[in-house]
Amino acid sequence: xxxxxxxxxxxxxxxxxxxxxxxxxxxxxxxxxxxxxxxxxxxxxxxxxxxxxxxxxxxxxxxxxxxxxxxxxxxxxxxxxxxxxxxxxxxxxxxxxxxxxxxxxxxxxxxxxxxxxxxxxxxxxxxxxxxxxxxxxxxxxxxxxxxxxxxxxxxxxxxxxxxxxxxxxxxxxxxxxxxxxxxxxxxxxxxxxxxxxxxxxxxxxxxxxxxxxxxxxxxxxxxxxxxxxxxxxxxxxxxxxxxxxxxxxxxxxxxxxxxxxxxxxxxxxxxxxxxxxxxxxxxxxxxxxxxxxxxxxxxxxxxxxxxxxxxxxxxxxxxx
Numbered sequence: 001x002x003x004x005x006x007x008x009x010x011x012x013x014x015x016x017x018x019x020x021x022x023x024x025x026x027x028x029x030x031x032x033x034x035x036x037x038x039x040x041x042x043x044x045x046x047x048x049x050x051x052x053x054x055x056x057x058x059x060x061x062x063x064x065x066x067x068x069x070x071x072x073x074x075x076x077x078x079x080x081x082x083x084x085x086x087x088x089x090x091x092x093x094x095x096x097x098x099x100x101x102x103x104x105x106x107x108x109x110x111x112x113x114x115x116x117x118x119x120x121x122x123x124x125x126x127x128x129x130x131x132x133x134x135x136x137x138x139x140x141x142x143x144x145x146x147x148x149x150x151x152x153x154x155x156x157x158x159x160x161x162x163x164x165x166x167x168x169x170x171x172x173x174x175x176x177x178x179x180x181x182x183x184x185x186x187x188x189x190x191x192x193x194x195x196x197x198x199x200x201x202x203x204x205x206x207x208x209x210x211x212x213x214x215x216x217x218x219x220x221x222x223x224x225x226x227x228x229x230x231x232x233x234x235x236x237x238x239x240x241x242x243x244x245x246x247x248x249x250x251x252x253x254x255x256x257x258x259x260x261x262x263x264x265x266x267x268x269x270x271x272x273x274x275x276x277x278x279x280x281x282x283x284x285x286x287x288x289x290x291x292x293x294x295x296x297x298x299x300x301x302x303x304x305x306x307x308x309x310x311x312x313x314x315x316x317x318x319x320x
Contacts (some may be wrong), residue, residue, distance in 0.1 A: 040088020041114055044185040047063030047115040048208070048262040050097055054193035055206040055265055057128025058120050064094050066104030086114065097188055128196040133203040133223045133268040139231070139293035140274060142192045142281065143156030143184045143264025144313040145212060146177065148251050151261075153243055154178040167246045173239040180237050180315035184287070185262040191284040192265040199269060199277045207263035213256025216266055216293070216302035228298030229268070231256060232305040235290040238314045256304045268295055287316070 026226035046064070051062055068086060070079055083106070094101050104116070127146055153174045156164050164171070189206065196204050205219045212231060220229045236253065251258040278289040290311065 030085040031039055040089060040182055040186060043093045044089075044093075044182075044262050045086075045114040045116060046090045046093035046097070047186055047188050050093075051189050051206040051208070051262055051265075053118050053120055053126040054189040055204050056130055057196040057201075057204065058122055058126065059190060059193045059197065060122065060126075061094075061097055061099040061118050061120050063119045064099055064101045065117040066101055066106075067089055067113070067115035067117065068104070068106045069109040069111070070106060070110050070230060072108050072110060080206045082112070090116065091259035093186070093188070096191060099221050100271045125297050126197070128193070128201055128204055130203050130205070130219075131223050132225070133220070133227050133229075133295045134225050135295055135297045136271060137202055137268045138271050138291055139216070139229060139295065140267045140269060140278060141207070141212070141235060141264050141290045141292045142189065142267070142285075143187070143207075143260075143287075144180075144235040144237050144290070145207075145258065145260065145263075146237035146244075146253060147181045147185065147260045147263065148241040149243055149253055150174070150177040150181040150237055152242075152251070156212075167243065169243065169246075170239065174243075177237045177239050183316075184264075187262075187285065187287075189265050191281055192267070194284075195277050196265070196267060196283045198280075199273045201267050201269040201273075201277075203268040205266050207266050209259045209261075211252070211255075211257035211259060212263075212266065212292075213302055215229045216256075219266065219268075220302045221300045223300060226297065226300060227295050228300065229293055229302040230296055230305055231293040231302065231308065233290060233292045233309045233311055234304075235288075235292065235311045235313050238312050241310050241312065250295075254304075254308075254310070267290075288313070 036304060049064070050061055066087065070083060074082070091101060095161065095278065141252060157174055159173055203219055205215045207215050210218070216229045216231060234256070236255070238255065244250040248253060274291065281289050
């Protein structure tokens, strides 16, 4: 919802560009650190930036900018490798999304920062409704959870962290989960945006840094009606629930606040349309979509059901 408010206050006047009065400017910026291989980092960053557009049902991005912070303490050779691979990955995903990169900014800083800007000019009917969830709707999630657990546990393996032995972790299962996370972080939410428009969904957001509960709560509080989102199912990448449980709800995975990067869309839709949307999106993307919650009457906000169901999602990716 903040993105919509920013768009309205941007000072954009469609008449200045010969466009109809109902055209709107949407510009979104993302910037964050990196925790994976550089070639994938470019792809993930681009997908993450675009995801904010897709969360509003905006399928087409008109322009992108690259933002890159290069660490001061790396050599010139390392810098060239990092920047080249990052740019290549970002560009490849931009092309996949049907858009183009027309500029950006690179600076030196103490650590690696990756980001971008996505801009779209579209009419109101090219955007999904995001604030009309109503009692009786159901909640769909387009990517499984557990990304933070997978990336961190994989880092433990690489760094020889003592937690691997202390928790008696299975290295092969960690690698498998990490492979799955890399795939889904690179995968665009563009088809999900298409489905939001096609099926007239009532609300949607992407699940990223605040976790599924945090983003569901923000979305519920932005609705016109007094509704509560009840999360009754958490689809979690295989073995990540076991790691979290061994740590005593490590990374707050079971609380619904474990961070995701380039996560899926959380969509509120009429119950009668939900199965058709799920089926069509699964056919387009080749990956499952989960029914994870209900919209009920109540104080605006989101909760995890006391009897929440944990669904283990097997990795379908076998190569890094």
